[in-house]
Amino acid sequence: MLNMKNTYTRWQLLFLMALRFLIGWHLLYEGIAKLLNPQWSSIGFLKESQWILSGFAKWVISDPSILSAVDFLNTWGLIAIGLGLILGMFFRVAALSGFVLLVVYYFNCPPLVGIEYSLPADGNNLIVNKTLIEAFALAVLAFFPTSRILGMDALMAGWKKKKEEK
Amino acid sequence: MSDKKTDQGPSLRENLGINRDMKRRTVLKAMAGLPVLGLFGIGLLNKREYDLSKKNSIIKELGLDSLELPKSDYGQTKPQGDLIRVGFIGFGTRARQLSRALGFIHPEDMKSWQQRNLLNDWLQQEYLNVAITGICDVFDNHAEDGLATAENYTRPGGNSAPKLPVKRYRTYHEMLADKDIDAVIVATPDHHHARISIDAAKAGKHIYCEKSVALHEDELNELYATVKNSAVVFQLGHQIPQSVVFQQAKEIVKKNILGKITLIETTSNRNSANGAWVRHLDAKGNLKPGSESSIDWKQWLGEAPEVPFSVERFYNWTQWFDYDTGMIGQLFTHEFDAVNQLLRVGIPKSVVSSGGVYFWKDGREMPDSLNCVFEYPKHDLTLMYSGNLASSRSRGRVFMGHDASMELGSNVIIHADSGSTRYKEQIKSGAIDTGSPLLTYNPASQQIDAVSSASEKYYASRGLTTTTLNGRNVDVTHLHLREWLGCIRNGGTTSANIDMAFEEGITCIMAHRAYVEKRCVEWDEVNKKII
Numbered sequence: 001m002l003n004m005k006n007t008y009t010r011w012q013l014l015f016l017m018a019l020r021f022l023i024g025w026h027l028l029y030e031g032i033a034k035l036l037n038p039q040w041s042s043i044g045f046l047k048e049s050q051w052i053l054s055g056f057a058k059w060v061i062s063d064p065s066i067l068s069a070v071d072f073l074n075t076w077g078l079i080a081i082g083l084g085l086i087l088g089m090f091f092r093v094a095a096l097s098g099f100v101l102l103v104v105y106y107f108n109c110p111p112l113v114g115i116e117y118s119l120p121a122d123g124n125n126l127i128v129n130k131t132l133i134e135a136f137a138l139a140v141l142a143f144f145p146t147s148r149i150l151g152m153d154a155l156m157a158g159w160k161k162k163k164e165e166k
Numbered sequence: 167m168s169d170k171k172t173d174q175g176p177s178l179r180e181n182l183g184i185n186r187d188m189k190r191r192t193v194l195k196a197m198a199g200l201p202v203l204g205l206f207g208i209g210l211l212n213k214r215e216y217d218l219s220k221k222n223s224i225i226k227e228l229g230l231d232s233l234e235l236p237k238s239d240y241g242q243t244k245p246q247g248d249l250i251r252v253g254f255i256g257f258g259t260r261a262r263q264l265s266r267a268l269g270f271i272h273p274e275d276m277k278s279w280q281q282r283n284l285l286n287d288w289l290q291q292e293y294l295n296v297a298i299t300g301i302c303d304v305f306d307n308h309a310e311d312g313l314a315t316a317e318n319y320t321r322p323g324g325n326s327a328p329k330l331p332v333k334r335y336r337t338y339h340e341m342l343a344d345k346d347i348d349a350v351i352v353a354t355p356d357h358h359h360a361r362i363s364i365d366a367a368k369a370g371k372h373i374y375c376e377k378s379v380a381l382h383e384d385e386l387n388e389l390y391a392t393v394k395n396s397a398v399v400f401q402l403g404h405q406i407p408q409s410v411v412f413q414q415a416k417e418i419v420k421k422n423i424l425g426k427i428t429l430i431e432t433t434s435n436r437n438s439a440n441g442a443w444v445r446h447l448d449a450k451g452n453l454k455p456g457s458e459s460s461i462d463w464k465q466w467l468g469e470a471p472e473v474p475f476s477v478e479r480f481y482n483w484t485q486w487f488d489y490d491t492g493m494i495g496q497l498f499t500h501e502f503d504a505v506n507q508l509l510r511v512g513i514p515k516s517v518v519s520s521g522g523v524y525f526w527k528d529g530r531e532m533p534d535s536l537n538c539v540f541e542y543p544k545h546d547l548t549l550m551y552s553g554n555l556a557s558s559r560s561r562g563r564v565f566m567g568h569d570a571s572m573e574l575g576s577n578v579i580i581h582a583d584s585g586s587t588r589y590k591e592q593i594k595s596g597a598i599d600t601g602s603p604l605l606t607y608n609p610a611s612q613q614i615d616a617v618s619s620a621s622e623k624y625y626a627s628r629g630l631t632t633t634t635l636n637g638r639n640v641d642v643t644h645l646h647l648r649e650w651l652g653c654i655r656n657g658g659t660t661s662a663n664i665d666m667a668f669e670e671g672i673t674c675i676m677a678h679r680a681y682v683e684k685r686c687v688e689w690d691e692v693n694k695k696i697i
Contacts, residue, residue, distance in 0.1 A: 002531070017198070021202045024202070025202070028206060032210060083203075086202050086203055087199035087203070149195065150195050150199075151199060152197075153196075154192055154195055155192060155196040158189075
């Protein structure tokens with residue numbers, strides 16, 4: 001019934017699962033925290049945007065309706081990605097969209113030499129920061145999937161297979 | 167070996183058993199994320215409860231959980247009361263802003279506002295049921311601007327707004343004598359304010375007078391007596407108290423969150439030619455229009471000493487003692503109004519001022535660096551003003567109390583004081599962190615927030631709390647004019663009434679005299695006289 005064979009060793013699976021839950025937890029809370037704070041808006045973050053996406057950020061800020069659409073998509077996107085990772089549901093889509101979203105965050109405020117931000121940075125960063133690392137960790141998870149071993153995708157794959165058999 | 171096994175094959179019953187077992191295992195494996203979600207849920211609930219209890223405890227403790235803010239009836243769609251016919255005396259830059267706040271826009275401004283996407287928002291401004299029916303300006307170009315503005319029918323109220331003829335008056339006396347004018351807006355250079363307002367009150371016209379109210383003590387006394395003995399509604403042109411933020415600050419002061427306030431620091435920080443009243447040149451550096459043939463110079467001078475015609479004086483009048491009191495009259499007036507509206511400190515016992523012309527050495531009399539200290543022994547309070555025209559470093563407006571300080575700008579930020587008696591326990595227990603704002607007030611959400619997360623703290627301290635975007639933006643000058651018109655129709659007192667104007671006027675004259683006469687100027691409370 002399992003459509004993916006577990007080729008991981010016990011330890012590989014354990015840490016891949018742990019990474020999946022940790023990132024899922026983080027993104028889910030980021031989304032929910034925004035949802036619970038009625039005053040949250042991405043404007044503060046977008047105002048800081050300086051590199052290649054600064055034009056995009058300005059465009060978003062310029063129009064309140066675009067800004068609120070971006071806020072909405074961001075909040076619910078984070079929640080959906082977080083749930084997808086934790087539950088192992090639509091896992092690859094969730095992990096890859098998470099990767100894209102985090103890379104967008106990174107490109108808005110990359111810690112490049114010569115770019116200074118008024119917001120204090122989390123730790124000391126040179127070109128690489130934690131957002132970028134989290135993005136690539138998500139990419140790794142997408143290409144070392146665990147959701148069909150432990151996750152809702154296993155069930156869904158089963159259903160799909162049954163349908164095909166019928 | 168294996169062949170044998172295959173040949174035998176599992177029995178049907180065994181097969182079904184394995185299938186069921188595998189199904190169950192699959193379902194269990196599929197649910198692997200659920201315990202994690204469960205833990206997440208517990209963590210979230212804990213965090214939420216903690217945040218709410220922390221926020222509530224601080225807000226409750228400060229008595230801010232039951233704030234009663236006056237409900238605004240702003241946004242009326244039906245025209246209020248009878249039509250009020252307004253005349254503008256003086257139609258320069260400020261008058262153009264005032265007319266917009268009143269619901270009239272100059273065709274040129276209309277074009278640029280359309281390009282900047284501001285026009286539609288402006289058209290949503292409440293229709294005040296007024297018509298500009300008179301314009302008086304000694305400069306032909308300005309008078310024509312006024313006529314063009316009054317006759318522009320693109321305005322709030324749309325087509326239903328009456329289209330009355332607009333008349334140009336050569337002198338303000340002619341306008342005041344016209345029974346078809348109900349009220350006047352005085353937006354001339356400052357040296358005319360008191361005289362025109364006195365004559366307007368005598369003529370029974372309601373008055374909206376730009377600050378500063380008067381340059382001399384005797385004319386201020388005369389204005390005060392005249393308005394007091396008349397039935398006209400007087401409003402001095404200030405707008406800070408109309409902002410929602412200000413109403414909130416008022417409540418905070420009323421609830422004594424700050425403790426005893428003994429020091430208030432107010433500042434003006436500008437660093438541009440225009441901000442330093444160098445205004446006779448256009449954007450290309452050419453002299454702006456205006457000559458003796460288009461400007462009635464004698465009338466412009468009024469009661470000021472006679473000097474030959476000068477375009478510079480005409481545009482840059484704020485630089486000269488004969489026409490203004492500089493930073494005191496143009497900028498400190500707003501600061502004083504904010505303080506007086508909050509604390510009603512009134513006229514100070516004494517004032518000292520010092521400063522000089524240190525940057526804009528263009529022959530001006532007015533200092534570009536000025537510091538004034540106002541003493542209020544009756545209130546145990548010092549009010550300081552520091553203005554500078556050669557640095558725009560923002561220094562804010564801060565009310566310093568024994569228990570907390572309040573910075574009042576586009577938002578309100580309260581910091582608990584580390585030496586506070588009232589918050590001693592909370593500071594000790596860590597419930598209140600003196601390093602970050604205790605409270606901020608967010609005008610968009612109309613509620614007080616105990617600041618919690620690190621980034622919120624950060625934004626609040628820098629005044630970057632920008633949630634006003636989605637809220638409706640209303641021009642405060644519009645609200646100030648609206649209040650004035652409301653009082654004309656329904657009675658009541660304007661917030662910048664003649665008593666407030668008198669206190670402000672005397673305070674400013676004292677500060678200016680202290681600078682010019684280089685001495686400590688005092689107020690004789692008994693004889694109501696500056697000594």
